[in-house]
Amino acid sequence: MRKKNLSKQLYDSAKSALIKELGLDKLVLDRPKSYETSFSEVVSGGRIDSDYFQVHFKQQANHLSMIQSKPLRELVDFQKGIEVGSPAYTSSGKLFVRVSNVKKTGVVTGNSDKYISETLFNSLVSYQPKIGDILLTKDGTVGVCYVVDEPVDGIISGGIMKLSKKDESLPSEYLALVINSPICQFQIDRDCSGALIVHWKPKDIAALKIPILTEDKMAELSDLVNQSKIAKKESEQLLDQAKRMVEELIEGAV
Template identity: 35%
Template structure:
């Protein structure tokens, strides 16, 4: 155990008592950055506002800390709000989380222009006439130098946060290859935007095809839904009932895939390195993320891999905690899945795992899952209920087109994330 002794005289005016503030490595970094410009010298920093928001109402996306994903913000899951004295965004602004998971940064793109931010988030906008490239600044804030300073300046007990004044004091260094870093970071951001566009195209093609196949388009003129149906489905969303009524040809998930549950290894088998133990928080519809990652020994992996290792072209689906998150395994993964995840081993040659994952992530799939979820404290799906989820069967051509769009979206996203990490790593002082 390492013990740091700090004299009272060294506490200064802040009287900070949290150990991280006096981390020797962070103190050395602070000293090395003396004389550098502060973020507040050339950037206007605003805190967002707490506003009434609703997932189905409002003209603008309303960004909170929970909307941040690896590589940016998931606008598709944002609540909506009306711009009544809200703090709005423009292209090339930078958004950074101030509360909860502090320090996540996003360079605002065309899709995010006009969005609003909550009180959990800061907006950074270059002061007029300030010669600063927002792409470089976003990369710097995500680099070791930006994140280390934010880590030291954040405070709190159960929920961490950073103050506006402290963020202004973050030191910024402009390295010699800053223009190259800005270009590469912008390219990475553009790849991620293109990935999101392709995934949205796939979702739109799915919804439109479901509505127009088998005469579903006739429902656009109107239809009736009984109160009992609304109560049964706990849903008042017209689009859900339109899609559900339009679908004439479906298969159950257990008819086209083998559903294999994960396992629990126990915390005593966790270790600092080794083979990944995938938990619910590591699964997103965009792929695997290294978040609060746990590891097990290679020996234990060898014992468990036959039953619990994710294989190429399988679909991973979360069933506990946050049920209904689906991702495609693009290649065999040296990992073991936890009990909160199931593997869907797709058996039909006519139905791509990419199409199944998109169907599960769609409004139609998510509403089915929501209706099947049980549990008062921790939400969960039973294996038998997962098998009852209905997958719409469209024409082979349409399903293949949807699968190709999803597959291309995933490839672009991987390229964008890989490039972004390389760029951030190349910032050296």
Template identity: 30%
Template sequence: MTLIKASLKRARHLERLAQWLLLETLLLNQRTHSIKTLKQSLGTSGRLDAEFYQEKYERNEALIQAHHHAHLHELVKIKKSIEPGSGAYKSTGVPFVRVSNLSPLGISPTEVFLSPSQEFEPLYPKEGEVLFSKDGSVGIAYCVPHNLEVVLSGAILRLVIGDKTKINPHYFALVLNSQMTQLQAQRHIIGSVIAHLSVETISHFLIPLLPLNLQEQIANKLQESFNYGQQAKQLLTQAKLEVEEVLRGVKRC
């Protein structure tokens, strides 16, 4: 168990290092309020709610714009999936991944499946794509490590990077999970019952572009973190099997 705890601690440490490496040149210093005239608010954005005009949002976007950056749609092609409805759910077949199965660290096993069909194959996520949730638990990003034979819910977008010499996919996922993008998402979320971000809004997110060598350093830290996390899971599984074997031996005695 000591080795498992050490591996998990190392994984969390490396993930935090990656985040700080991203933020140390983009230090976020926020205040909590601002005053807007009617012309500055409703006249330009069509929004009159106070939440939208909190100064933290404007300072965040100004900070990104002060550095080399791009809009999300300039870096990726956005691909949508399908929403077949609960009537199409099966107990076996092609795994159907919903937002509840998605986290920045991976995709958890699903209990929902769809009947196999060749029509689903173009929907399968490919290595290097970044998945991003737009409904419910908004703003979860995950970089796909290898081709997957799963169908995503319509609430999860596939972001396909056009030029990897501009942005590293692992770095891109970290940016989407970072406070800089989460603040942009919070500002534009709509829906009182189920949170929702429009594809149009997501396409205009501001993405900071650090030098590629720095992006790769961040990506390496993230990969190390993932490897330690996987090692911890394997050790935990092995420990459980060994405990079960011991218990079976005790019962036989």
């Protein structure tokens, strides 16, 4: 439990430090009952739905414009996952990683997981995430980002993008941290606003503005996230050890 709490504290420290560095802690957002926009903003935004022009979106966009940033397409290459179709599902085999499996802390599994055969997996192995890849959800629960730090025995679905860095000087964990932060989440919310079925378009993903800090600061934040992940793994290892000890005690008693 202590290691688990430490992991959360380290990640929260990274989030808080990033928010402060970006000046978001001093940004007060307005949410008026009514608002208006100009025709030129409608044309430049390429949108006619009112949700896109909410005041708090404009305020955050103005704040972001004062921060050095780069579009995501300049930082990474993209690979969209693939849909195999429900007839391809099997009761066991290789994991078919869906949006619901991808969390900020890792690829999680559960009772509703879907699997594919070994044969199908081998034919689609290029969609298997490798350690160091960055996963980003684009459908349903959009904008969840995770740096793969453990082997994933499966392939990603079409609702997930796999990102590969173009610039190795940009820490992967910093990139994931900032995408999961309010400065990127507001852009994602704005892109997906007004839709009945939430779907983040590839062109909008590519245009996502990523704040670029000094190399020292990005490394510092990345290190906090890495320490958080280490503490999480140690917590899980201790829990597994405790479970095994209990099982051995029960078997010994029987």
